[in-house]
Ligand SMILES: O=C(O)C(=O)C[C@H](O)C(=O)CO
């Protein structure tokens with residue numbers, strides 16, 4: 001079964017007046033994983049789609065959704081998938097890609113059949129991002145050993161973390177999509193600090209592996225008008241092109257970042273010094 005919902009884009013000045021419920025309704029994606037379901041949120045930020053697939057005993061088939069007006073989901077789109085659960089496999093037009101936890105798959109435009117399945121009785125959880133695409137690039141699995149790894153932060157600032165670039169253009173050819181996974185080391189809680197914006201690209205963050213009962217406060221908004229959204233494990237948040245995207249947890253955690261827009265330059269960021277945030 002496929003479920004879908006839609007999010008309009010917000011003007012930054014309008015967003016300044018949003019209360020807790022409006023912020024959560026416009027930006028937070030609370031439920032990504034429901035058994036035997038593909039849950040998709042179509043946003044007007046670069047027409048980016050954020051979703052999750054949680055197969056049960058039968059393979060789950062990717063279906064098109066009404067906003068696309070296309071026969072197949074990927075007729076004019078590309079897709080990135082990162083497994084955040086147990087062993088799973090994705091079959092794309094008959095080609096099988098096994099994905100262990102934290103492994104990624106890029107699926108190019110024009111692929112017709114995509115099936116999500118569990119392997120060895122484990123429960124796979126496939127986190128999905130998709131963006132419009134103008135060109136077909138080959139499908140490619142990117143395992144943890146293929147990632148471009150960067151150590152960031154400092155214990156002193158409680159932000160020591162390992163950033164794994166997975167679906168980025170030095171590793172796989174994509175039209176717009178970039179995805180990767182950042183792991184906060186034990187005792188470290190701040191991600192993406194110093195914070196940044198990149199008006200050339202929107203971004204979505206997906207938090208996971210957060211200890212039971214803990215939370216992450218995700219910070220968003222223009223650097224001088226920030227707001228927060230408390231989030232749980234396995235939830236995602238949309239970050240408009242005008243917004244910072246940073247978080248602080250009550251414990252450490254991991255998160256997946258995904259983005260699309262004007263360029264494929266991961267390092268294209270406008271930094272905001274911590275003492276300048278409001
Ligand atoms: O830990 C970080 O810092 C990040 O992971 C930052 C994201 O990759 C990002 O925001 C890319 O634009």
Ligand SMILES: [Zn+2]
Pocket residue numbers: 196197198203245269
């Ligand atoms: Zn960013």
